[in-house]
Amino acid sequence: MEETSDRLNPGITPEFDPKTMRSTKPGLKRLFITTSVLFSFLLGVPFLWKSVEIYRSPLPFHDIDSLSDQIESTPLRFPCNFHAVFVGFPSTDPDNLRSQIQDGINQLTHQNSQCGSCNFSLSVTVQNRDDQCSETLAHSSTTCSYRCGVIKRNVFGVGVDDTVDESLNDVFSGCSEESGKVYSVVVVNKENANGGDEVKAVVGKRRHAWIVGNGLEERYGDMVARVSEIFVKVFMTGGRDEDSIQGEFMPVGSDGRIVLSFSLLNSNPRDWVYDWDFQRIDEALLAPVTKALAPIANISVESQVLYHTPKSSFSSWDKKLQSYIFRTSDLPFFVNSNEWHLDTSAGASGRSKILQFVVYIPSGKECPLLLQLPNGEISKTNGFISPMWGGVIVWNPGNCDKDSESPSRNTISPQDLEQIVEIFLGQFRQLFGFKSEAIYTSGLGTYKILPSERGFTEWELDVLSRKHTCFNLHSCSTTLGSLSRLVRSLPRMIIKDEIGEQVKYSLKAAKLAQSNASLGGYSSSASSSREARSLAENAFFHPSIMSVSYFSYEHCFAVYSPFFLPVAGHVVLAALREWRRYKQEKAKYLTWLTRKKTA
Amino acid sequence: MKILLILGLLLCYSFVSSSGDTTIHTNNWAVLVCTSRFWFNYRHMANTLSLYRTVKRLGIPDERIILMLADDMACNARNEYPAQVFNNENHKLNLYGDNVEVDYRGYEVTVENFLRVLTGRHENAVPRSKRLLSDEGSHILLYMTGHGGDEFLKFQDAEELQSHDLADAVKQMKEKRRFKELMIMVDTCQAATLFNQLQSPGVLAIGSSLKGENSYSHHLDSDIGVSVVDRFTYYTLAFFERLNIYDNASLNSLFRSYDPRLLMSTAYYRTDLYQPHLVELWRPFILIQLTKPSQVKSPIVRAIPRCHSINFPSTMQTSQMMS
Numbered sequence: 034m035e036e037t038s039d040r041l042n043p044g045i046t047p048e049f050d051p052k053t054m055r056s057t058k059p060g061l062k063r064l065f066i067t068t069s070v071l072f073s074f075l076l077g078v079p080f081l082w083k084s085v086e087i088y089r090s091p092l093p094f095h096d097i098d099s100l101s102d103q104i105e106s107t108p109l110r111f112p113c114n115f116h117a118v119f120v121g122f123p124s125t126d127p128d129n130l131r132s133q134i135q136d137g138i139n140q141l142t143h144q145n146s147q148c149g150s151c152n153f154s155l156s157v158t159v160q161n162r163d164d165q166c167s168e169t170l171a172h173s174s175t176t177c178s179y180r181c182g183v184i185k186r187n188v189f190g191v192g193v194d195d196t197v198d199e200s201l202n203d204v205f206s207g208c209s210e211e212s213g214k215v216y217s218v219v220v221v222n223k224e225n226a227n228g229g230d231e232v233k234a235v236v237g238k239r240r241h242a243w244i245v246g247n248g249l250e251e252r253y254g255d256m257v258a259r260v261s262e263i264f265v266k267v268f269m270t271g272g273r274d275e276d277s278i279q280g281e282f283m284p285v286g287s288d289g290r291i292v293l294s295f296s297l298l299n300s301n302p303r304d305w306v307y308d309w310d311f312q313r314i315d316e317a318l319l320a321p322v323t324k325a326l327a328p329i330a331n332i333s334v335e336s337q338v339l340y341h342t343p344k345s346s347f348s349s350w351d352k353k354l355q356s357y358i359f360r361t362s363d364l365p366f367f368v369n370s371n372e373w374h375l376d377t378s379a380g381a382s383g384r385s386k387i388l389q390f391v392v393y394i395p396s397g398k399e400c401p402l403l404l405q406l407p408n409g410e411i412s413k414t415n416g417f418i419s420p421m422w423g424g425v426i427v428w429n430p431g432n433c434d435k436d437s438e439s440p441s442r443n444t445i446s447p448q449d450l451e452q453i454v455e456i457f458l459g460q461f462r463q464l465f466g467f468k469s470e471a472i473y474t475s476g477l478g479t480y481k482i483l484p485s486e487r488g489f490t491e492w493e494l495d496v497l498s499r500k501h502t503c504f505n506l507h508s509c510s511t512t513l514g515s516l517s518r519l520v521r522s523l524p525r526m527i528i529k530d531e532i533g534e535q536v537k538y539s540l541k542a543a544k545l546a547q548s549n550a551s552l553g554g555y556s557s558s559a560s561s562s563r564e565a566r567s568l569a570e571n572a573f574f575h576p577s578i579m580s581v582s583y584f585s586y587e588h589c590f591a592v593y594s595p596f597f598l599p600v601a602g603h604v605v606l607a608a609l610r611e612w613r614r615y616k617q618e619k620a621k622y623l624t625w626l627t628r629k630k631t632a
Numbered sequence: 633m634k635i636l637l638i639l640g641l642l643l644c645y646s647f648v649s650s651s652g653d654t655t656i657h658t659n660n661w662a663v664l665v666c667t668s669r670f671w672f673n674y675r676h677m678a679n680t681l682s683l684y685r686t687v688k689r690l691g692i693p694d695e696r697i698i699l700m701l702a703d704d705m706a707c708n709a710r711n712e713y714p715a716q717v718f719n720n721e722n723h724k725l726n727l728y729g730d731n732v733e734v735d736y737r738g739y740e741v742t743v744e745n746f747l748r749v750l751t752g753r754h755e756n757a758v759p760r761s762k763r764l765l766s767d768e769g770s771h772i773l774l775y776m777t778g779h780g781g782d783e784f785l786k787f788q789d790a791e792e793l794q795s796h797d798l799a800d801a802v803k804q805m806k807e808k809r810r811f812k813e814l815m816i817m818v819d820t821c822q823a824a825t826l827f828n829q830l831q832s833p834g835v836l837a838i839g840s841s842l843k844g845e846n847s848y849s850h851h852l853d854s855d856i857g858v859s860v861v862d863r864f865t866y867y868t869l870a871f872f873e874r875l876n877i878y879d880n881a882s883l884n885s886l887f888r889s890y891d892p893r894l895l896m897s898t899a900y901y902r903t904d905l906y907q908p909h910l911v912e913l914w915r916p917f918i919l920i921q922l923t924k925p926s927q928v929k930s931p932i933v934r935a936i937p938r939c940h941s942i943n944f945p946s947t948m949q950t951s952q953m954m955s
Contacts, residue, residue, distance in 0.1 A: 281655070281656060281658075282771075370693030370694070370695060370696075371688075371693055371694065371731075376695050376760065378760075381760065382756070383754060383756070383758065383760060383763055383765075386743055420656075420658070421658050421767065422658075422659075423768070512808070515804075515807045515808065518807075519804070519807075573808070574751075574753050574754075576748070576753045576754060576755050577752065578752060578753060579744060579747065579748065579751075
């Protein structure tokens with residue numbers, strides 16, 4: 034019925050309910066505005082993400098791991114060449130001798146390849162009484178072949194050891210670097226009828242040693258044993274105890290520098306005041322030592338004179354010796370750090386090692402002051418060392434009476450200064466792990482060791498280079514390993530470019546050191562290993578690696594959410610609301626359209 | 633000029649330490665940190681200065697002590713006794729006497745600087761006196777006092793050192809072999825919680841109270857107007873005052889001297905990370921380092937005992953004036 038009435042009245046529109054219908058198409062403007070704002074926000078998200086990205090310089094973790102594995106698994110060995118010359122022996126088979134010596138050496142090294150030991154190649158030459166030679170050569174090394182007959186038996190035992198050393202040096206100095214240095218031992222059999230039975234063994238200043246004796250052709254076994262001992266105990270390990278604790282006798286700072294700080298302590302300047310001409314001894318006596326040790330450490334020297342520096346231990350008067358005695362039990366209490374302001378170095382950076390060498394001049398009340406050793410003897414050097422710290426020498430002024438008037442100002446005489454420097458060099462050697470005596474004693478006998486004016490003989494420098502290369506490489510690899518573990522455990526820590534570069538250069542230097550070592554360049558491998566270690570330490574101790582200052586994810590969220598969350602919330606909600614509204618209006622419009630159609 | 637090596641004997645003993653690892657004990661260090669500021673925290677400053685004095689008396693020199701004081705009580709405007717800091721109301725001992733060397737003062741005492749000292753990551757320009765230059769043979773005493781809570785220690789009333797930060801720093805120190813043995817002593821409320829995350833071997837930790845307990849001050853000085861010392865530190869100092877540099881005491885005796893009734897909290901010590909020496913009597917490294925050297929040539933230097941007698945209260949039954 035309604036339909037009819039509707040058709041009869043065309044002017045009447047269909048029922049219009051504004052709540053569910055709308056007559057015009059809903060506009061898109063509002064939706065467009067809100068979604069465009071939302072879209073621009075979304076566009077900005079990648080930029081925000083990029084801006085909070087942590088910059089981490091890529092570290093070569095794989096290379097670091099492989100370096101440490103390499104160093105752990107294969108201890109570094111250096112090529113050395115051993116050459117034994119037997120002079121004055123009847124023609125013997127050198128191959129036999131060679132195998133005997135080789136067995137002896139292997140026995141002494143127990144086949145344990147410790148880091149820094151020698152991958153040796155042995156050659157033996159026998160020169161008989163008529164100066165004819167028969168020799169075995171480990172490999173065809175033509176530059177180092179020994180010219181027969183050059184060594185004359187009459188040189189030995191006649192002159193002073195130093196002249197013998199010089200003459201031997203002329204013989205063996207022709208060897209140039211091939212793969213490693215050549216160490217030679219000359220065994221001389223003299224035919225002195227009235228000579229005694231004693232066998233003298235001397236180790237020279239360069240890389241040769243000699244044994245002289247009578248009737249040695251009877252005692253081949255003995256000679257072979259002594260030759261092997263010289264090769265292993267002296268040339269390979271430097272006369273040091275093999276079980277010396279690693280690191281205790283390596284006083285090189287982690288930046289490869291040592292600062293030698295010399296102090297002259299006037300304990301009571303009211304009694305007397307002493308001064309010294311340090312410049313002179315620095316130039317004349319210390320400079321050669323510094324230069325000799327250049328591949329191992331960059332050494333700088335400084336000196337100071339201090340006043341009013343009493344010691345903190347006590348000494349007792351000994352009537353028999355007519356002097357004041359302090360004992361070894363007093364030594365830990367000797368250094369009075371409260372009043373001895375030794376550590377005032379201006380030149381040492383944070384990671385250098387400072388070695389303090391102190392010359393202590395006792396006061397008038399304790400003059401002369403002597404050190405008594407546990408066995409009751411009086412120490413001839415009147416000094417002591419402390420590993421990794423330095424050494425102290427007590428120097429007594431020649432005349433212990435003091436003037437009751439003004440204190441005398443004196444300068445230490447050059448001769449006394451020379452003696453003091455000699456003791457310093459002995460202490461310096463001890464700080465590096467060498468013995469300060471000039472004799473090496475073993476079960477087979479004693480060997481006299483000739484000292485060098487540079488403080489260290491060449492073979493000792495070789496030993497130092499090898500040991501320090503080992504230590505530096507080991508330290509470098511552990512440092513880099515620690516650094517890589519640390520970096521991997523903190524994924525949001527900033528790693529600067531500088532650190533990445535230092536790690537890269539450190540790895541490069543370590544590889545260079547290893548290749549130099551395999552080629553036999555002891556000092557070059559020592560200096561590149563030193564560089565590797567110092568770069569690794571710089572990278573590890575870089576001040577930017579502080580765990581407090583890295584941004585964890587929670588931190589990042591907590592920083593940015595107060596800015597973006599409220600605004601983003603509003604924008605998203607607005608867009609959603611507009612979208613919903615649009616859909617509603619669209620539905621209303623569609624309803625109206627269908628209504629109109631059906632009407 | 634030719635130089636001959638001296639034939640005379642230079643002393644050279646090499647001792648192998650009897651502890652588990654093979655490094656020898658070379659030197660001793662102390663890092664003493666006071667983390668509180670403001671006048672009413674006078675007692676924390678006095679704690680740290682008393683320990684500084686004790687440590688110096690028993691032989692560690694200034695160049696191996698890092699002293700961090702967060703505020704200046706001696707020259708505070710409210711201090712009735714200017715340039716003097718006391719830890720007892722009898723005022724017999726001025727802790728701020730001559731020869732106090734403060735390495736980090738005032739606002740320099742921050743968590744970041746503290747962690748930099750421990751881990752060794754300084755800027756290049758930081759002088760040697762502000763660095764912890766220990767090596768693998770060092771024994772280090774780390775003493776911290778201030779206000780703390782569950783797994784944190786408050787620095788300067790503005791930031792916190794959390795237990796995982798401390799554990800992390802100690803771990804890095806151990807990796808880099810910056811100590812042989814480390815003894816951490818903390819005198820704050822709930823001090824034991826600060827050690828919860830420690831894992832590195834060779835660390836001995838002593839805290840003044842357990843979780844949920846407070847650490848109390850010892851007595852109030854009515855003249856100065858604030859409490860002048862904390863209980864844990866007071867009894868620790870009483871123990872050390874009985875020693876001199878030639879003595880040989882053990883950690884056990886230190887622990888036994890703590891009486892929970894007097895402390896009003898339970899002193900806690902954590903020894904599971906610490907490998908005791910093979911010596912039967914359980915010797916603490918700190919007391920060895922402070923009183924007896926382990927070997928002849930170590931540079932464990934000793935100070936001459938002070939001329940005046942140590943005027944610490946001789947009886948432990950000082951009246952507990954707790955207002």
